[in-house]
Amino acid sequence: MQRPLAYLNNYTEYDWLIGYNSRQFQELTAQLYLELTPLLANKTPPKIILAEREPVRFLASFIAACAAGCPVFLCNPDWGKQEWQQVFNLVQPDIIWGMGHRAWDMVRQRCKEKCLARVPRVVATSGRVSLRRRLRTRRGHENNNQCPMPNHIMIPTGGSSGQIKFAIHTWETLMASVQGFTEYFELKQVNSFCVLPLYHVSGLMQFMRSFTTEGKLAITSFKTIESGQKYQINPSDFFISLVPTQLQRCLQNPQLTEWLAQFQTVLLGGAPAWSELLEKAKFHQIRLAPTYGMTETASQIATLKPDDFLNGKIGSGQILPHAQVTIRNQQGKILSSHQIGNIIIKAKSLALGYYPQIEENQDYFSVDDLGFLDDQGYLNIIGRNSDKIITGGENIYPIEIESAIRSTQMVADVCVIGVPDQHWGQVLTALYIPQNSNTSNLEIQTLLKNKLSKFKIPKYWIPQQNLPRNSQGKINRQQLQQIAKKFLHNLS
Structure with missing residues (x-):
């Protein structure tokens, strides 16, 4: 190497x-x-x-x-x-x-x-x-x-929770990710159009892919793209990486939508994408590649190829060659296809630990996400185990409810959390940005009756001007809990 x-x-x-x-x-x-x-x-x-x-x-x-x-x-x-x-x-x-x-x-x-x-x-x-x-x-x-x-490279993670950690990588772990990427997409050279922060794994790996394959690298800010300034490149030769909120803003602009549709591949990661957003991207023939990965794995370990996406396949795609994924239950037993369980990752790109502690013999990485593999080995993410809300004995994953709320087209952004409750354990609470000032949460709830079971419809609705998201689009749920607590205290 x-x-x-x-x-x-x-x-x-x-x-x-x-x-x-x-x-x-x-x-x-x-x-x-x-x-x-x-x-x-x-x-x-x-x-x-x-x-x-x-x-x-x-x-x-x-x-x-x-x-x-x-x-x-x-x-x-x-x-x-x-x-x-x-x-x-x-x-x-x-x-x-x-x-x-x-x-x-x-x-x-x-x-x-x-x-x-x-x-x-x-x-x-x-x-x-x-x-x-x-x-x-x-x-x-x-x-x-x-x-x-x-010889160690420390990459920050955990900023959305307010506690910064550094995942310990090496040149070799980053190169393992590059090699898995190029083999999966059958490429010798990777040209990248980077609008994500270079200090973050999502931006750094775009540089690594281009730098180590003698590809080209364009770097600019997303604000520059939104302002209409674009480099003179042929987008069909380039990969671009976006987070869902960036993709959403591009699809609200006809010129940016047309420009985005010209790219060889639009990698999408950083946070869960909602079904309406994916459907809109498919309608405009965006060559989208939803990905699954994290700082600890040096970016993606699963990716849905653009042709699969445009042909109607959903999920995070197949596992890249440098990684292995198994789905296990709480007792550690490997589950069969379509059975939901904890995601366990083994990868050559796996971080060595969190600074300053190197984990000895860390062959596997157990993440907080729940999902399943289908018969073709495609990974499907259900939600984060820590985000799971238990209300009246029912297990609820916010991503399903958020997707249904977005599909009403009455909110610009939304996050569903569980607020402690003496009777129910937790009650569903939606913090949302109304699409316009006349939006009523009663109208949203009426539309949800045909989409969700009654117990999945949030009890509390808290309108906001902005939701606290970091540069990768990840929501700060701790901050939302504080907002909800203050709001509900004022109601009592």
């Missing part, structure tokens, strides 16, 4: 980074690598926080850190004070690339509060790398954050 710099050398005369200066990327990567090299004489390589906002600097920093064998933590430059405090306390970095001045002021303040004798050096990757050695504490304040990890 080639290492990062070997791939970089393949691009010496190739303008592959669309919209940016490919030569600048190569030069900056080489410069950063050479400046990191002298620091590797120490037994422990420096820990690097990577929070660059500018794409070329982010990618150059990432490749340089990987090539030098430095443990690198990918971070969102837009995290707030609370998130940065979590990250800094967990990582205690030696080098910080990027990050805004306000966040850096917070870092310095935390150093004082922790009585740290030295602090990491913040540098922009356009200048020389500067390092102050590993944080050392004053007497009486021990640094308990052991386990520096050379």
Whole structure:
């Protein structure tokens, strides 16, 4: 398997980074690598926080850190004070690339509060790398954050719950995901059009697929796409990755819908897609590929191919070659096709654990999702076990109810949660954004009577102007519980 710099050398005369200066990327990567090299004489390589906002600097920093064998933590430059405090306390970095001045002021303040004798050096990757050695504490304040990890890539996850974790990956686990992807789609070269964050696994893997297959990579923001600015590319040669809320907004714009229909493949993941959205995409002949995967598996481990989607197949598709999926009951017994149970994943792309703990002999990953495999090996997701609502002894999965509510076309967005209740255990509560100001929840409930059993129709309806979703479209259910609690308290 080639290492990062070997791939970089393949691009010496190739303008592959669309919209940016490919030569600048190569030069900056080489410069950063050479400046990191002298620091590797120490037994422990420096820990690097990577929070660059500018794409070329982010990618150059990432490749340089990987090539030098430095443990690198990918971070969102837009995290707030609370998130940065979590990250800094967990990582205690030696080098910080990027990050805004306000966040850096917070870092310095935390150093004082922790009585740290030295602090990491913040540098922009356009200048020389500067390092102050590993944080050392004053007497009486021990640094308990052991386990520096050379050659490891830490990718953030868990932000939607408010607690940031880092899944531990390596160049090899990321490459296993790339190889599974190219084999599944029978490709030698992958061209990617990226509108997702590079610090997130969904954006990073688009870069990895293109960079390691000598493909082309276009990077822009989704806001830029919505404004009508598009790169001069042939979409039929490109993969684009979207989350459901982005797809929904594209399909509300006729010009974007026409543009999206030209892509070779539109990968859809990050959050469950509702049936109405999928039907609309099919109507417009969008070559959609619904996917199933997560940060811990270095992106997708199951994907529905576009031709299957357009021919009416549903679900998350077949398992990619680098992964295996079994469905088991609570006792661990493997279930037959069409039997619903816990999803267990074995994959070459599987993370080694969560920083700072590497899990020994972690061959399988048990996820919170419930699903089943059909006779052809297609994976179907039923819902998250932790999202399951038990009301009056009935097990209810929100995704079914949310899909039915969306199909009324009277809401712009919706999330169904269970609110504690002394009599029923939990009662169904819908937090929704009305399609217009005249929308009545009584009208929605009337339309639902022909779609859902009576016990599946929410008792409480709470209109909102916005629902708390992260950049991948995942809902923050903890925050919704707080909103619902306050709303219901005011009713009593």
